[in-house]
Amino acid sequence: MNPELEFSPDRMRQIGYRVVDRLVDHLATLPTQRVGTKADPAVLMKAVSEPVPEQGMEFEAVLDQVERDVLANTMHVNHPRFFAYVPGPGNFIGAMADALISGYNVFAGTWISGSGPAAVELTVLEWLREMCGLPASAGGVFVSGGTMANLTALAVARHVKVPGRLEDATVYFSDQAHSSLEKALRVIGLLAESHRKLPSDSGFRLPIGELARRIEQDRAAGKHPFCVIASAGTTNTGAIDPLPELSALCREQNLWLHVDGAYGAAAVIAERGRELLAGLELADSLSLDPHKWLFQPYEIGCVLVRDRDHLRDTFRMLPEYLKDTQLHSDEFNFTDYGIQLSRNFRALKLWMSIKVFGLAAFRAAIERGFVLAEFAEACLRGMPGWEIVTPAQMGIVCFRYSALDDAAHLSLVQTLLEDGFALITSTILRGQTALRTCTINPRTTEADIQAALERLDAFARRVTEPRP
Secondary structure, eight states, rough: OOTTTOHHHHHHHHHHHHHHHHHHHHHGGGSSSSBOOOOOHHHHHHHHOOOOSSSSOOHHHHHHIIIIGGGSSBBBOOOTTSSSSSSSOOOOHHHHHHOOOOOOOOOOOTTTTTTHHHHHHEEEEEEEHHTOOOOOOOEEESSHHHHHHHHHHHHHHHHHSSOOTTHHHTEEEETTTTTHHHHHHHHTTOOOOGGGEEOTTTOOOOOHHHHHHHHHHHHHHTOOOEEEEEEEOTTTOOOOOHHHHHHHHHHHHHHHHEEEETTTTGGGGGGHHHHHHTTGGGGGEEEEHHHTOOOOSSOEEEEEEEEEEEHHHHHOOOOOOOGGGEEEEEEEOGGSSSOOOOOTTTTHHHHHHHHHHHHHHHHHHHHHHHHHHHHHHHHHHTTEEEEEEEEEEETTEEEEEOOOOOOOOHHHHHHHHHHOOOOOOEETTEEEEEEEEOOOOTOOOHHHHHHHHHHHHHHHHHHSSSOO
16 A cells, blocks of 8 residues: 555656656657557447556556557547647657646646746747737736637637626627637627627638628627637638738727637748738737647647736636735736636746747748648649649648548548548538648658558549449
8 A cells, every 4th residue: 555645766767767668669659650549439448447446556557558448549649640630749848848747736826836837937928929919918828728718718808898798799700610619608608699600701711791791780780799709720721811801890890809829820930820820910819729830738728818907807806715825916826817726837848848949940840831731732633533622721721532422521531540541531611521631740741641642542442443
């Protein structure tokens, strides 16, 4: 028995070395591994379900089971041939930072409990603010991901624009907006009848003319329009809503402009991304996910608000057991600026990664994501039978095999999943199923893309070949 829940220094080092060795071996062999495995629920639950152990066992035996039953049954979202959804490339420095955070068990909710972590988080938020072009008045907070970033921003928008009754409040976004936004609106009390989900234009963007018409129509009907949600890189196609025009309309109509940049906003640090994301700096609030195009391990999302005081006005509460945290006005307490009191030190991994690699390396990696998507599009255009549904933009290409129906395209995804060499998933655009690749992983090579598409082509042709 070990009621102290402690080990000797030598045993801790032994355990730590074994974990790091396994991690390094995994990362070093990623290109030769399957892209991932989805287990049969009945089989997997039988393998891991057991009564709670009363007595402990050796760490090595538990680690073996973790590798055999748990990690072997995941998608390797950092795999160089994982082109599905939005890959999570991660990086080793970020992983080591997470180990430090867990080992030191950092509490990053208040200055009194974590002044060093707070100083680093404020520094990294300032870096992101400058990258995105927001004014010096802006501030933010790190959260788990885009869903919580969007929820935080929309809670602030509601507090600022409609602090009272919500019955007549309306919010506007396109049919390409991420599902997390509707989830966030539900959480803050805005039900479906208050949502205005507008059909996107030919470029899958939020249409300005129709948006202005719907706002005017709602005002005439006695509604209270208060927020427009724009996308800075949709998950489906990488489309970017017309940010400068949307900002001008929102200023004219006294509406809050929230930009969901969870996927694409970080690309602003690269020259091409900066051109595509013109107007990002005009947002009243902005979400971005460093675990996507800033290559951090999960979880790290971020919300930035044009006026940081709006965050504090929305979330600050002062119960008696936190009065000690408020004795000095120059001390920054992140619990006052977001939903969480108990929060870990997410900023460390991004801070350490940028310090170790330098921003120029991240900029080059983002530019490479653009180039790889264009390479994938060129490959597809050179393969008979394939058609481009949306060209490469923001690292995403959508495409179809002309001889196959929707069901057959879904079947191709399952075939790839079972094959394990690469993974490409589907989406629906204009009512039609399309396949979709996302090429933002710096580990990915042109050879990876070529081999994956050739394999996909062979599977598609096998479906269309006449049977003997």
